[in-house]
Amino acid sequence: MPKLEVDGAVLVYDDEGPRDAGDVPLVFLHGWTADRHRWDHQFAHFAGGRRVIRLDLRGHGESTGAGARTIDELARDVVALLDHLEVERFVPVGHSMGGMIAQTLALAHPERVGRMVLVDSISRMTYSWARGLLLAVSTLLPFKLFVAINIQRAFAPGFPKERVRAYINASAATPREVVMTCYGAMRAFDVLDWVDEVPGPTLIVHGYHDIQLPLSQMLRMANAYRDAVVRIVDAGHEVPVEKPAQLTALIDDFVTTPA
Secondary structure (H helix, E strand, C coil): CCEEEECCEEEEEEEECCCCCCCCCEEEECCCCCCHHHHHHHHHHHHCCCCEEEECCCCCCCCCCCCCCCHHHHHHHHHHHHHHCCCCCEEEEEECHHHHHHHHHHHHCCCCECCEEEECCCCECCCCHHHHHHHHHHCCCCHHHHHHHHHHCCCCCCCCHHHHHHHHHHHHCCCHHHHHHHHHHHHHCECCCCHHHCCCCEEEEEECCCCCCCHHHHHHHHHHCCCEEEEEECCCCCHHHHCHHHHHHHHHHHHHCCC
16 A cells, blocks of 8 residues: 655555556545545546556545645645656546545646546535525534534435445544545635636536535536536435446546547
């Protein structure tokens, strides 16, 4: 299990697949309170034919380190890892907060990002007055209850309850400081006015039943991109684990279709 020390954190990562395939590596970026295993289905599929990289973001999963106060900080960790692995060009595949990191990378390093995949993510966190107040109040709840409420509502109705409980328990194992600082980083994230500068094609996959990051906000983002392909999936916010095979097929089709 390879590790890299970056700015006070130790990042655990996986780097698999052939180096001589000629394809640009895929870099999988997980979401808030999750870990690199959210991508198990996609990682296993693509590792057979191309280089694939995934990491536990700082403070998440098996990685250590304090929580990031901005999405930029998390993006810098990813750049440090890719520089260490001598990866110049790559395709970021980001879920939720990972999609925010992917967009940050594409805007900061357009010469390195040819195309991008965003799953259940947005470019600007927008709230009504009432929802903003509700979210602010929710941070005052006991920590485990705060996490449980947020993870529970991430899944579409009908997703197996025992699997939801397992994800809640895994998320609650993330240090409180990491959970809350990254939560603040997501709430402050806003690149909507700049995403039209992303030069390459972008695949946007979103769960129809996503109430964490609503479909309407995603469509507003998609409309701001120069070259976006949108696919709606019958799932909630956790498309990588709710509809893994469908997501893998969509990504496969996107990355193998000539630009």
